[in-house]
Amino acid sequence: MRVLIAEDERMLADSIAEGLRAEALAVDVVYDGDAALERLSVNDYDVLVLDRDLPVVHGDDVCRSVAGSGASVRVLMLTASAAVPARVEGLSLGADDYLVKPFAFEELVARVRALGRRSRPADPPMLERSGVRLDPARREVYRDGRYVPLTRKEFGVLAELLRAAGTVVSAEDLLEKVWDEHIDPFTNTVRVTLMKLRRKLGEPALIETVPGAGYRIR
Known part of the structure; x- marks a missing residue:
């Protein structure tokens, strides 16, 4: 899941981003409404965490723009007024x-995840294929009953491949969904992450490389 945080209190914004990244989410951060609109125009986000009182372009105007654009991004509005x-x-x-x-x-995380489920077809409680079982809520992975410890990025890549249900996922799509905007688009980090993921999942080989297209679960 990819999240954009638009919050002008920089310490709060960075703290939220750090916490969501620890939950295996890809997170970008901006500190004013104009920057939020710019990011939304070039990236596909599942959830926008939007402070209402943003500088440059007010949060209300950002929200109106998102609602009027027909974009699938879901908006969680933050405000000091109860x-x-x-x-x-x-x-x-x-x-x-x-x-x-x-x-x-914890409530913010729960609300972000709930909105993320609404931005695309809902995941089943467990993602399962070819003997692999991934629990999104607990962030646990098992293969043939054996627990497989994964890093956040390895977990995110495996989740995207399982969601694809055997169809091919390109390296570009994996970068879009699992990493944030600071990643170099020409990096080999997807290939390296997949190499480590394959090693941890063990034999027989589960993740197939489709030359010129991407990757899929056999």
């Missing part, structure tokens, strides 16, 4: 959910 009229107004602008500051990080 008043019911403020919440109603935020939702009427096109936000999908609303969270009042200060908030518990």
Whole structure:
């Protein structure tokens, strides 16, 4: 899942990003509304965590733009106001959910994941194929009953391949969904991550390379 955080309190924004990355999400961060609109125009995000009181372009205007664009990104609006009229107004602008500051990080994660499920067809409780079982909630992977410890990126790559249900996923799509915007598009990090993932999953080989196209689960 790929998330954009638009929050002008830099320490808060960076803290949220660090926490979501620890949850195996790909996260980009901007600190004003104009930068948020620019990122949204060039990247496909599943969830936008949007501070309502952004500088340059107000969060309300960002929300209106997203709602009017027809984009599939879901909007979680952050605000300091807990008043019911403020919440109603935020939702009427096109936000999908609303969270009042200060908030518990665990609740933020739960709301982001719930919105992410709504931005695409819902995942089953477990992703399973060819003897591999991946639990998105617990972030656990088993192959033929054997626990497989994975890094966050290895877990993210395997989840995307399992979601594809045997169809080919390109390296570019894996970069888009698992890494953030700071990754070099010409890097070999996808190939290296897949090499390590294959080694951990063991034999028989599970992940197939399709020359010139990408990767798939056999």
